Amino acid sequence: MTPEELKDAIAAAISQLNEERGLSIEAPASLVVERPKNRAHGDWSTNVALQSAKRAGLSPRELGADLAALLSAREGIARADVAGPGFINITLEAAAAGAVAADIVAAGRDYGRSDELAGETINMEFVSANPTGPLHLGHTRWAALGDAIARVLRAAGGSVASEYYINDAGSQMETFADSVLARMHGRDVPEGGYPGQYIADIAQALLERHPQWSDAPEDEIRAQVRAEAYELQLADIRSTLDDFGVAFDVWFSEQSLYDSNALATSVQRLREQGHVYDEGGAVWLRTTTFGDDKDRVLIRADGNPTYFASDAAYYLNKRDRGYERKVYLLGADHHGYVGRLKAIAAAAGDDPEANIEILIGQLIKVNGAKLSKRAGNIIELRDLIDWLGADALRYSLARIPADSPLTLDPEVLRSASADNPVYYVQYAHARARGVERNARAAGVGAEDFDPALLSDPTEAVLLSALADYPRVVAQAARLREPHRVARYLESLAAAFHKWYDACRVSPRGDEEVTATHSARLVLDRATAQVLANGLELMGVSAPERM
Structure with missing residues (x-):
C-alpha cells in the first residue's frame, strides 16, 4: 500500500x-x-x-x-x-506493505514518475556562459543542478525544455576576436583581453584552416575570425557539457534577437502595454510600477539597446514559444536581476509570481583545485571532471540546496567509502544487483511472490522507504530541489544495507529454496530499481558492479 x-x-x-x-x-x-x-x-x-x-x-x-x-x-x-x-x-499488514515491491518491479523505470505537473510548459535556462572561454568552476554548480531540476520536473509530468542562452552579442565578442587575432600574429592579447592557452590553440586551429590569414590584413579577416573562433569555443563548451552528462534541448543565440529585429519589436510591444516612455533621448521601461528599485533604460540616447533590452526581448521570445513558466538559474552575483526580470514579466502581462522563477545559486569551492593550465586564470570544468569524475561531481553539487555555499573535499569524493555519498548510493545499487545474480545462480526465482513473507523489521523499514519515493520526487519537482532525491537515496541505501545484513536472499549451504527467498528477491529487485531511478534523476550512473 x-x-x-x-x-x-x-x-x-x-x-x-x-x-x-x-x-x-x-x-x-x-x-x-x-x-x-x-x-x-x-x-x-x-x-x-x-x-x-x-x-x-x-x-x-x-x-x-x-x-x-x-x-x-x-x-x-x-x-x-x-x-x-x-x-x-x-x-x-505485511502483505499490504510488501505488495509495493512487486508494483515497483512491474513499473520499472516509470516508478516514481507522476502527472503532478502535467500540462505545465516550462523553460529552464541555465549555465548560459559567454562563448569566449572554457566552462569553469562558477558554471559547474548550475550545470549539475539545472540538469537535475529539469529531470525531476520531467519525472513529475512537466513539459520541460532546457535552454542555453548563448551570449554571443556585445563587446565581449569583439574582445574575444581581438585576443585571437593577436595570438594569430604572435602578439600578447590586448589589455582586458582573454588570456590562456586556449586562445592560442584557437588561433593555431584557424591558421591551420586558413594559412593565408597569417599575412592577411586584420580588418579584412576580423569578422570571419570572430565567427569561426566563436564556433570553435562553443563546440568546446558543448563537448565539456556532454562529458558532464548535460544536454540542452535549445541553444538560443542572443545575436538572433538583433538579427531578427526582435529588440525593436519587443520595445514596441511593451510600449503598447503602456509601460514604455521616452525621456532624455532614451527609451525607458517603467519597472518601478512592478516593484523594481528604479526604471530601466531599454534604448540609450545614442540609439544603442542596453543588455536589459535583450533580457526583455528574450523573455517575450520565450513567452511567444509557448512556455507558461520561465525558470532562470542565475549565479550568486545576480541578485539584482530578480526585480528587473520579474518587472519584465509583469510589463508583458504575465503574473511575476507564477510565470517566472529566478533561482540564485551560491558559490562553490573545491579544496586543492588548481587553476587550469589551458585557461590560465580559472578552475576549468573539464579538469574537475578528469580529476573527480562526472558522477561524484554531479551528485555532490546537486545534493546540497542551491542557496547554500558549498565546499567540496576531493579526498572524500575520490574515496571508495561510506563517507563518499555517491559511492555509498552507487555501491548499494551494485550490491543489490549482485544479490540478484547470486540468488538466481542459487535457483531462487520470483515467480510465486508472497508479500506477507516480508515480515522482518528491516523489511518493513525498507518497504516504507520504497513506497515514499514517488512523494519525494513530486516534492522535489514542486520545490525545484533535487537535493531531496539525493538525501532520500542515501536514506534508502542505509535501509537496504541494514536489510542485507539481517536477511538472506540466497539459501545457505544445503538449505532449500523457500518462498521467503523468492519474496526477498523481489524486494531486492525493487530496491535496485528505485536506486537506479533516483540516480538517473541526479544524472548519475547506476553501476552493476563495483
Whole structure:
C-alpha cells in the first residue's frame, strides 16, 4: 500500500464518517501522509484530524479516534492509533506493505514518475556562459543542478525544455576576436583581453584552416575570425557539457534577437502595454510600477539597446514559444536581476509570481583545485571532471540546496567509502544487483511472490522507504530541489544495507529454496530499481558492479 493509496483510504474514511455521523468534513486538498520519525509509531502518519477537526466541531483527538477506528477496519491496515494532539499513526499488514515491491518491479523505470505537473510548459535556462572561454568552476554548480531540476520536473509530468542562452552579442565578442587575432600574429592579447592557452590553440586551429590569414590584413579577416573562433569555443563548451552528462534541448543565440529585429519589436510591444516612455533621448521601461528599485533604460540616447533590452526581448521570445513558466538559474552575483526580470514579466502581462522563477545559486569551492593550465586564470570544468569524475561531481553539487555555499573535499569524493555519498548510493545499487545474480545462480526465482513473507523489521523499514519515493520526487519537482532525491537515496541505501545484513536472499549451504527467498528477491529487485531511478534523476550512473 502506497501513500497515495493511504490517502484514498483516509478520504474514504472521512466520507464514511460524514455519512454515519451527519458531518460535512472535506478531505484537505493538501492531505499529508508521511513516515513518522520514530518507526515504533508505525509505517505512516497523517495530521488529517488536526486539519479537519474545527470544521467537524470535534477535538482533533476525538476526530482522530473516529478515523483511526474506521481505518483499522480497512483491508491492508493492521492498526491505526491516535497520538499526541491528534496525529494518526498507521501500521500496515505485511502483505499490504510488501505488495509495493512487486508494483515497483512491474513499473520499472516509470516508478516514481507522476502527472503532478502535467500540462505545465516550462523553460529552464541555465549555465548560459559567454562563448569566449572554457566552462569553469562558477558554471559547474548550475550545470549539475539545472540538469537535475529539469529531470525531476520531467519525472513529475512537466513539459520541460532546457535552454542555453548563448551570449554571443556585445563587446565581449569583439574582445574575444581581438585576443585571437593577436595570438594569430604572435602578439600578447590586448589589455582586458582573454588570456590562456586556449586562445592560442584557437588561433593555431584557424591558421591551420586558413594559412593565408597569417599575412592577411586584420580588418579584412576580423569578422570571419570572430565567427569561426566563436564556433570553435562553443563546440568546446558543448563537448565539456556532454562529458558532464548535460544536454540542452535549445541553444538560443542572443545575436538572433538583433538579427531578427526582435529588440525593436519587443520595445514596441511593451510600449503598447503602456509601460514604455521616452525621456532624455532614451527609451525607458517603467519597472518601478512592478516593484523594481528604479526604471530601466531599454534604448540609450545614442540609439544603442542596453543588455536589459535583450533580457526583455528574450523573455517575450520565450513567452511567444509557448512556455507558461520561465525558470532562470542565475549565479550568486545576480541578485539584482530578480526585480528587473520579474518587472519584465509583469510589463508583458504575465503574473511575476507564477510565470517566472529566478533561482540564485551560491558559490562553490573545491579544496586543492588548481587553476587550469589551458585557461590560465580559472578552475576549468573539464579538469574537475578528469580529476573527480562526472558522477561524484554531479551528485555532490546537486545534493546540497542551491542557496547554500558549498565546499567540496576531493579526498572524500575520490574515496571508495561510506563517507563518499555517491559511492555509498552507487555501491548499494551494485550490491543489490549482485544479490540478484547470486540468488538466481542459487535457483531462487520470483515467480510465486508472497508479500506477507516480508515480515522482518528491516523489511518493513525498507518497504516504507520504497513506497515514499514517488512523494519525494513530486516534492522535489514542486520545490525545484533535487537535493531531496539525493538525501532520500542515501536514506534508502542505509535501509537496504541494514536489510542485507539481517536477511538472506540466497539459501545457505544445503538449505532449500523457500518462498521467503523468492519474496526477498523481489524486494531486492525493487530496491535496485528505485536506486537506479533516483540516480538517473541526479544524472548519475547506476553501476552493476563495483
